[in-house]
Amino acid sequence: MTDIIDELQWRGLVAQTTDIDALRKSLADGPITLYCGFDPTAGSLHVGHLTQILTLARFQQAGHRPIALVGGGTGLIGDPKPSAERQMNSVDTVEGWVGNLAGQLSRFLRFAPEGEHAAPTDAILANNREWLGEINAIELLRDVGKHFSINQMLARETVRSRLDGEGMSYTEFSYVLLQSYDYVQLYRRFGCTLQTGGSDQWGNITAGLDLVRRMDGNRPHGQAHALTTNLLTKADGTKFGKTETGTVWLDPELTSPYAFYQFWFNADDRDVVRYLKVFSFLGESEIADLERQTQERPQARAAQRALAEELTTLVHGEEECRKAVEASLALFGRADLSELDGRTLDAALAEVPRTEHDGSVADLPSIADLFAQCGLTPSKSAARRAIQEGGAYVNNVKVTDVEARVGSEDVLQERFVVLRKGKRNIGGVVLTG
Structure with missing residues (x-):
């Protein structure tokens, strides 16, 4: 076992603990069991969940046993949002989402192979x-509810903010009882003595901690603990995990591996070293070297590339990462576009300005018109100037004729044409007919 607390602190992950010295002693005394909960409020986890998932993975690597708790029960209720009531989903929908989340979590944690006896550090789902x-x-009311003070529940930040607005249903108000009872059950069933989560979950986590003490007296498994991680913010003030096209999901059907790769590759220089600490398994010297490279040659984007490749491989596998890298290189003229498959091309062009045409190649307007239609230039005349100045490309081939049109030989995978203005401005044409 390694000192996981030192590791988490160096990575800037530790926000709050109930008693860090007592927790450090428990970890040093021998392997512990810990858990983090994931409610199925959507059909997929997103990049915001990675902080908690990878924290569980770090504990497992340090010799401890993680429990990934998927909230098939609490997901029917929903953790109260600060703004408004959550929409209730059907039981069948939530059950389907539970299966999705369980499959995604299995990519990050080591579970016992099917049919084999579990090792002491094998994860539990x-x-x-x-x-x-x-x-x-x-x-619920007699055994659990009697341990909760209404005064304390009303003082919770989420409850206060909702009561100052449109109010809160009793259903969501009672969520904390259910989540707290989870800790009691995991303490009893598996000897779980640590719950982790984001710092916004501190109230729920400490409520569960207190319930363990009240219902079981911290016996027979010893003192229970809590640890939360810092919530990530971006240097530019925008919300982490969001792009112009929405949430960055772990499901490749919701966010393509190419778009996932680009999310990390486009990380701000001011954020990338922090992301490497939180999301990668690179060591201190490796991250320090990437930080130095970012300061000396930011245009090379070495840190962003390392981050994007590690996480895309972790979430989507080596093959999908390879395709994303090749697509990124090909779009900017550093690899062969014809080598890309249709799914990868479609995903890549979904992230850039594009125009769709329901017809054949013969029906397409001039290349100058296409540049204007997809938004690479503000007008056809601006597109013609770009061509005259040598800054317009179709499939990475320079266009020299202002009247040029796309031919059938220019269509990739029978559907796609890649346009580029200058070195970095990419657009596309998609034939939908």
């Missing part, structure tokens, strides 16, 4: 519907 579906209303 749990679903809280197993116990929340069994407890009845009387038991």
